[in-house]
Each structure stands twice: as structure tokens, then as C-alpha cells.
Amino acid sequence: MTSFLILLIPFAFAGLALMNAGLVRSRNAAHTLMTTLTVAAVAVLAYVACGFAWQGFSGGEAYGLTVGKQTWNWIGAERFLLRGVDFDGVGGLAAGFGMFTAALAAMIPLGAGAERWRLGPAAASTAVLAGFTVPLIAHWTWGGGFLAQFGKMYGLGPGFVDAGGAGVLQTTGGLTALSVAWLLGPRRGKYSGQDRMPAAIPGHNVVFVLFGCLMALIGWFGINAAAAILFYGASPGRVVLVAINTTLAAGSALLGSALVTRTRFGKPDASLAANGWTAGLVASSAAAAFFPPAAAIIVGLVAGALVPISIEILELRLFLDDPGGAISVHGIAGLWGLLAAGFLARLPGAGDGQWLAQLAGIATLLGCILPLTYGINAILNRFLPFRVSLDGERQGMDLHELGANAYPELVTHLEDFTQR
């Protein structure tokens, strides 16, 4: 059962890839999909080479750090290249799940860096994300690391719970997207008006984006169910509840986004509603196997409503250009899902103080993972500049980096599609 669920995860790759491709202009479409494939390839190699060794799994080998009378388990100590992994046991399943989900997390920053992040630096950044950053936080949460140990050692129920990767995968990806967006700066023409108002730069194919949402749903069933079974001992019968909650959260999030955009702009915005759907999937990942269905609706509704609001704040007030909405969809919705799990989920062994454990996990993501991922990407950016040249950006990433357009029959003579 768990193996089959893990095999559903690549549907989430396809979903995110289609969404990212649809949200960019036509002159960057092939580059976006090519980067997605490259990043997936680099991520699985990096994860297998060293990521799983550092992630490990609960009950496996790990390094500890003694604090007072307690030993904090801080990084896995398995062997590189999956040597010694028992593929008939939990270790093999954890390795398979980790490989696919590390690749998924690595695709998230592409949404924020779209239309200006060069292929080579994106691959380098991915190698570190999938080979070190994601395995580190995954070990702390799923591999018997200190965030999970808080429960037993300091009376915080089951410790920090993330039963589908809302924090480990989505928020980590979202915070990396934030770092990349900071380092790259906005796209040319985004803030060039006299009033410094951001120009709307619509994506070239909203059908891709909406179809990507449906593909992602199937992948998310796999992620949420496999993680709950593998890391939190949920019974395989919970798969139905996971599917119900994941769909409810996505659906109510889409309605939340559509309602907010309908109220703000007079009509529901298709691409923002699609982002809302994905935010619902992301938030559901915190505890899809443990939310009552009514709670999943609330979690999704809030996540969906948050997306258009946070995208507007980031773009208008904070001058952050995130073409795919990755920071809001994966970062902010992920954090919301983790917090909601502390209050609304029925986690086994959890008490009144579960929200404190969730807050400790959120504090770790913001206080440790964000500086770490920003620092790594800032150093990489020094040696391997992330941003394409001005000419390359004007020409389009397809032609500049790949030598051919995605749609060669479409010749664009205008400077841009931007509204001025």
C-alpha cells in the first residue's frame, strides 16, 4: 500500500511543472519546464548521494548532541548512496518517499525565480536543497530528530507533527523561494512605472495552470497518506480520510481564493484561485490523516483566503516579485497548516500543549531554515550569478539559454506584454 502511495507522488511533480509553465510568459515556457526536469534530476541524485544518509529514519543510525541530561538527535548517520538500506523494510520506503519529496520541494523555488533564474545556478541551488537542507529538517521531524523528541523529553505530546510535509517540504521550499526572490530581485519592467506600482505580467496559459491543479491533487494523496503511514503509524485504512481531507482542503481553499478575488476585483481570478487550490493542498499536508473533515474545510478556507492577500502584500508593499506565488502558496500556507494542526487535528497522544510543539517547529523553520537557505544561496550567487543578463531577460529565457522558443510560430515584436 505505502509503495503504491509513494508512486503517486510524481503526479505532484507534473502538477507543479504545469502550473509553473503556465504562469510564465510564452518566451520562457520551455525554459521553465526544462528547469523543472533538470531540478528533479539533480534533486534525486543529490538525495540518493548524501541526502538520505543525513535524513535517516526513526530507529536508524544518527548523531546526537548532549544537552543537559538529554541527547538531541540532530543528523542522520546512514551510509551514502543508499548503501546498507533494507529495501524490504521501513528504510527502503523512507528512502523512496524522501527521494520523490525532495525533488518536489526543489521545484517550489522555481516559481519565485521564474523568467530570470539561470539553469545552472538553479541546479546548483537544488543540489544543496535536496542534498542537505530538506534532509536536515526531515531528520529533525521524521527521522527521530530533536523536534520529534521534544514530545517524550519535555512533555509535549508527540512533539512537532508534520504528517505530510507542510513544514519539511512545502515551507522549506517556500522559504528557499523567498531567499531566491530576494537574491534575484524583481523582473525587468515589473516596477518601472512612475508610481512604482507593480505591472501585471500575466502567465501565457492558464489552462496549464488549472490542469496542473488536478494533477497535483493525485500526487498529494500519495504524499499525505504515505507520510502519515510511514512516520506517524497511521493505519492504511486512513487513506480514505486523507483523500477526503486533502480534497476538502483544496476545494475550500479554491473557493476562499475565488471569493476574496471576486470581492477585491469584481471577478474571480483563475490563476489566483489555482494558487488557492494548491495552498489548500499544502495546508492539508500538516495533518490530513488526523484532521476531522470539518477542520480540513476551515484549514483550506483560511489557506485559500490568505493566498491573494499575501501575494498582494508581497508584491505591492514589499516589492517582492514572485511570478508563481510560491512564497504565499507553499511558505505561508504551510506555516498556517502547521499551526492549525496544533489546534484542530486529533493527533495520537497529543494534549492541550500540542500547539506549543507546533510553534517550536515553526520557530525552527523561520529561525534556522530561512537563514540557512538564504546563506547557502547567497554564497552560491557570489560564485555562480543567479540572474540572467538584461539582454537575456529581454530576449526570453527559451531563446537565450536553450536556443529555441517553446512556440516558434509565435514571433513577438512587442517589448513585452506588460501593462503600462
Add this chain to the structure above:
Amino acid sequence: MKLAGFLLLLSGWMIALTTIVLLPQAGSRAAFLLAGVAVEIVGLVLVFRGHTQPAHHQAREERG
């Protein structure tokens, strides 16, 4: 400003971890944990402000 912001993020995290280890009572644990997250939010604001200024500069340059 960016560096100060990142240092505050790390400090907030340290406050949160230390709180869990040193304070077993639920009330004080919750208060200090929230204080740690509040320090992180201040850090995040500083990092955002540090990055907003170059964005203004880029917009001015593009206007010519």
C-alpha cells in the same frame, strides 16, 4: 539591516528552544515561546526592509 534581521531570526529560534528545555510550566513556556516567535517576526521585518530598499533603487534605475 539584513544581517541584524537574520541574527534576530536565529536569536528567536534560540529563545524558543531554550524555553522548551528550561521552562516546564505551561504558562511561562507559552509566553516565552511566543516571545521567541515575536523576535523572529521583528527579524523578518528587518530582512524584508533590507531587501525593499534595493528594489526601490532598481525601479528608479529602470525609469532612467
